[in-house]
Amino acid sequence: MAEGRQKAQVYKTVLNEHLKKFGAVYAFLLLIIINAISNENFLAINTMWNLLIQAFPIIITSLGMLFVISSGGIDVSVGSVMAVAGGMNAVIMNGIYPAFPRSIFLGIVMALVVSLMFGFFNGFMISVFNMQPIIVTLTTYIIARGLTQLIANGKILSFSNTPFNAVGVLRLPGNVPIQFIIEILFVLITAFVIKRMVFGYQVQAIGENPQAAKLCGIQTTKVQIMVYMISSFIAAIAGLLVSSRTSAADPTNLGALAEMDAIAAVAIGGTSMSGGKSRILTTVISAMIIQLITITINMNNIHYAYARIMKGLIIIIAVYIQQDKKR
Amino acid sequence: MDNNLLLEMKQIDKHFTGVHALDQVDFAVRKGEIHALMGENGAGKSTLVKVLTGLYGKDSGQIIFDGEERSFPTPQDSQNAGISTIYQEINLIPHLSVAENIFIGREPKNVFGIDWKAVRSQARQLLLDNGIDIDVTQDLATYSTAIQQMVAITRAISQNAKLLIMDEPTSSLAEDEIQVMFEKMRELVAKGMSIIFISHKLDEVYTICDRATILKDGKLVGSYDIDKISRLEMVSKMIGRDASNVLKRSVGEYEAKEGTAALLHTKDIDNRVKLHGISIDIRPGEIVGVAGLLGAGKTEFAKVVFGCDNTYTGEIEVEGKPIRMNTPKGAIDLGFAYCSEDRKVEGIFPHMSVKENMTITALSRISKFGVVDTRKQKEIVDKYIDSIRIKTPSPDQLICNLSGGNQQKVLLGRWLSMDPKLIILDEPTRGIDVGAKAEIEALIKQFSENGISVLYISSELEELIRNCYRVVVIRDGMNSGELTGEDITEANIMNYIAKNMKETEEAHG
Numbered sequence: 057m058a059e060g061r062q063k064a065q066v067y068k069t070v071l072n073e074h075l076k077k078f079g080a081v082y083a084f085l086l087l088i089i090i091n092a093i094s095n096e097n098f099l100a101i102n103t104m105w106n107l108l109i110q111a112f113p114i115i116i117t118s119l120g121m122l123f124v125i126s127s128g129g130i131d132v133s134v135g136s137v138m139a140v141a142g143g144m145n146a147v148i149m150n151g152i153y154p155a156f157p158r159s160i161f162l163g164i165v166m167a168l169v170v171s172l173m174f175g176f177f178n179g180f181m182i183s184v185f186n187m188q189p190i191i192v193t194l195t196t197y198i199i200a201r202g203l204t205q206l207i208a209n210g211k212i213l214s215f216s217n218t219p220f221n222a223v224g225v226l227r228l229p230g231n232v233p234i235q236f237i238i239e240i241l242f243v244l245i246t247a248f249v250i251k252r253m254v255f256g257y258q259v260q261a262i263g264e265n266p267q268a269a270k271l272c273g274i275q276t277t278k279v280q281i282m283v284y285m286i287s288s289f290i291a292a293i294a295g296l297l298v299s300s301r302t303s304a305a306d307p308t309n310l311g312a313l314a315e316m317d318a319i320a321a322v323a324i325g326g327t328s329m330s331g332g333k334s335r336i337l338t339t340v341i342s343a344m345i346i347q348l349i350t351i352t353i354n355m356n357n358i359h360y361a362y363a364r365i366m367k368g369l370i371i372i373i374a375v376y377i378q379q380d381k382k383r
Numbered sequence: 384m385d386n387n388l389l390l391e392m393k394q395i396d397k398h399f400t401g402v403h404a405l406d407q408v409d410f411a412v413r414k415g416e417i418h419a420l421m422g423e424n425g426a427g428k429s430t431l432v433k434v435l436t437g438l439y440g441k442d443s444g445q446i447i448f449d450g451e452e453r454s455f456p457t458p459q460d461s462q463n464a465g466i467s468t469i470y471q472e473i474n475l476i477p478h479l480s481v482a483e484n485i486f487i488g489r490e491p492k493n494v495f496g497i498d499w500k501a502v503r504s505q506a507r508q509l510l511l512d513n514g515i516d517i518d519v520t521q522d523l524a525t526y527s528t529a530i531q532q533m534v535a536i537t538r539a540i541s542q543n544a545k546l547l548i549m550d551e552p553t554s555s556l557a558e559d560e561i562q563v564m565f566e567k568m569r570e571l572v573a574k575g576m577s578i579i580f581i582s583h584k585l586d587e588v589y590t591i592c593d594r595a596t597i598l599k600d601g602k603l604v605g606s607y608d609i610d611k612i613s614r615l616e617m618v619s620k621m622i623g624r625d626a627s628n629v630l631k632r633s634v635g636e637y638e639a640k641e642g643t644a645a646l647l648h649t650k651d652i653d654n655r656v657k658l659h660g661i662s663i664d665i666r667p668g669e670i671v672g673v674a675g676l677l678g679a680g681k682t683e684f685a686k687v688v689f690g691c692d693n694t695y696t697g698e699i700e701v702e703g704k705p706i707r708m709n710t711p712k713g714a715i716d717l718g719f720a721y722c723s724e725d726r727k728v729e730g731i732f733p734h735m736s737v738k739e740n741m742t743i744t745a746l747s748r749i750s751k752f753g754v755v756d757t758r759k760q761k762e763i764v765d766k767y768i769d770s771i772r773i774k775t776p777s778p779d780q781l782i783c784n785l786s787g788g789n790q791q792k793v794l795l796g797r798w799l800s801m802d803p804k805l806i807i808l809d810e811p812t813r814g815i816d817v818g819a820k821a822e823i824e825a826l827i828k829q830f831s832e833n834g835i836s837v838l839y840i841s842s843e844l845e846e847l848i849r850n851c852y853r854v855v856v857i858r859d860g861m862n863s864g865e866l867t868g869e870d871i872t873e874a875n876i877m878n879y880i881a882k883n884m885k886e887t888e889e890a891h892g
């Protein structure tokens with residue numbers, strides 16, 4: 057009998073290990089199958105492109121978040137930074153401030169500069185003053201959102217007929233959306249940085265054991281600042297693209313709750329919330345899972361609130377599976 | 384059946400992915416004996432213990448404890464059955480107080496719940512019995528590894544178990560603490576308790592143990608009465624070949640080249656906490672030992688030299704140029720390497736691979752525009768896995784899955800592979816088996832021949848005697864004496880270590 061229990065134990069650990077590694081992939085396939093059965097149009101190529109367009113902000117911001125979480129931190133300011141980038145660009149493009157010439161180029165540059173400044177602020181306070189990441193980025197979350205509302209004067213900034221509008225809806229030959237290309241690019245760059253570059257090793261090392269990282273000569277301050285700047289930079293790109301596709305920057309809703317989706321994607325993807333080894337592919341798949349849930353709910357005419365409940369449940373289940381049960 | 388047996392493990396088998404850690408191992412412990420479990424790094428000692436206590440499940444095999452066939456699904460079950468364990472990795476809770484750590488899970492109660500006053504006073508008394516006088520209300524993390532180890536021992540031996548398991552309990556302890564522990568062990572055995580004792584230090588095993596079981600590559604070699612097996616036989620059985628020329632090496636005189644200035648010159652290093660004026664010079668290619676009691680300031684001095692503590696006063700010169708050591712990065716840029724004594728907290732990145740752990744300090748050297756040359760990375764890793772015989776199924780194995788000694792070897796590889804000018808080794812052979820120890824010592828000697836200087840910190844005097852050209856003895860944060868060549872003997876070192884307080888005060892007064 058003891059033997060039997062032991063055997064069961066062994067199978068349980070093997071299964072557990074397997075789920076840890078491939079759980080996200082299974083959940084993804086399951087959602088695809090559910091959708092394919094309940095909706096005959098689902099497997100059409102256009103639905104796929106749509107999924108990739110809608111998942112765009114989650115996919116790329118989750119990659120930024122992956123760096124932050126791997127380094128042992130967290131960034132809850134992502135959504136607000138998306139908004140500030142979209143808003144900044146919109147006000148300059150619309151020529152609302154006479155101090156700035158009406159220029160798309162300048163709009164984009166300013167959007168990136170402001171976002172990077174927020175990223176720098178986050179990283180600086182966290183690494184130099186040793187402040188809790190959640191507190192610092194929560195501050196940025198509030199300030200950046202407030203700043204957006206201030207510059208937009210509380211109104212939705214819409215724009216039309218500019219070359220900027222064209223970017224977000226651009227389709228390449230074969231009807232391939234521009235978002236898909238950017239997604240692929242970001243995934244490849246992230247994979248390269250994490251797997252092949254000194255910086256990637258250093259980020260993970262800091263997340264695994266900050267004290268040992270310092271003793272190995274890693275400049276933890278510099279690396280941490282970089283990490284938060286990367287996250288904000290990616291958030292800015294996401295904010296710009298979303299506003300381009302929707303022809304508007306809504307200071308209240310642009311990027312709202314985006315940080316939660318990004319954090320969830322990283323968590324479901326199996327990267328430890330306390331830092332360390334970055335899991336890239338599963339993070340991307342998890343980002344798509346989160347979007348798929350929303351789509352599944354929409355396509356089946358279920359109230360959107362259920363999507364949130366589903367997401368919550370999936371996160372808790374995923375994180376439970378990832379957990380190390382034996383110390 | 385021999386009813387004198389407390390524990391019998393039969394045909395135990397255990398696999399990890401790619402590793403057959405235990406292969407049909409038989410192991411038995413008699414009542415009232417101290418039984419050594421011996422073997423090289425990765426032989427399976429810790430795994431056998433963990434299978435017994437329920438931390439790992441076994442693939443097959445039988446465990447008979449106290450006359451009954453048992454299987455412990457969790458460590459809690461084995462503890463309830465009367466097995467108290469000190470694991471190789473200290474498994475206490477750093478941010479609880481010392482007292483809480485000692486009593487966690489079995490706190491004395493009064494009508495209001497946990498009786499904190501009793502927790503504190505009993506914890507204090509238990510520690511005092513073991514010769515440790517500290518504030519038990521402080522967080523455990525505020526104390527050194529050695530104190531933490533003593534706390535773990537105190538916790539384990541105060542549990543009134545039938546079987547006490549000690550997996551390398553002495554690795555960070557100094558001589559007198561080990562003596563206190565041995566005394567305790569003898570008392571416990573006299574009361575009928577049995578002890579499983581794991582250590583790589585033969586002296587200890589021959590001092591305290593009655594019998595020994597030797598494992599090699601997960602297989603049982605045999606069990607022997609300690610007084611019927613010589614040390615040489617024991618080591619030969621552990622490493623599977625004749626050991627007669629292991630650990631007999633010694634160094635000659637250091638030959639300073641004319642005009643070579645000191646690589647490192649330190650004078651009156653003082654940090655007002657543990658260091659009160661230490662001066663040590665190291666010339667190129669010289670191996671300088673640092674001896675001293677626990678708390679004498681050995682590690683603190685190393686940390687100043689490596690830029691971890693920039694509150695110091697005093698002079699530091701590197702190759703004749705005065706310099707202020709501010710950060711580890713700065714020290715590394717000067718060609719310094721520091722292999723810390725605290726493997727877990729200051730060493731390994733647990734969930735990263737052997738390869739990543741080993742090459743983290745060499746990255747700048749093997750990368751271009753920030754991109755790592757993976758071919759060179761692999762070369763380094765293969766070289767050290769081979770030369771210091773790191774036992775791992777592959778370079779991509781997570782370091783936390785390696786045995787303790789093999790983790791230590793990976794860390795040595797990390798520092799050796801950065802081609803340092805000066806390498807500071809703080810207890811470098813902690814937890815390392817005899818065979819590998821000899822190899823590491825040979826490697827250190829080879830370094831010195833290639834002009835690399837070594838600052839060798841160790842609480843094992845024999846090791847210093849075997850390997851150093853010069854030994855500096857420190858005491859209470861001050862230089863107490865210095866020995867070279869033939870004069871480096873255990874008696875002389877002990878003499879300086881024990882030199883009376885007054886004398887040192889006068890010398891520095």
Ligand SMILES: Nc1ncnc2c1ncn2[C@@H]1O[C@H](COP(=O)(O)OP(=O)(O)OP(=O)(O)O)[C@@H](O)[C@H]1O
Pocket residue numbers: 399400402404422423424425426427428429430431471774775783784785786787788789814816
């Ligand atoms: N959790 C694990 N996952 C995978 N392999 C493991 C794990 N734990 C141990 N091993 C492997 O099992 C073998 C035996 O390891 P074990 O820790 O028992 O050695 P040991 O005899 O205690 O060595 P040391 O003297 O270095 O502590 C090693 O090859 C080790 O790499």
Ligand SMILES: [Mg+2]
Pocket residue numbers: 428429430471550786787788
């Ligand atoms: Mg071990």
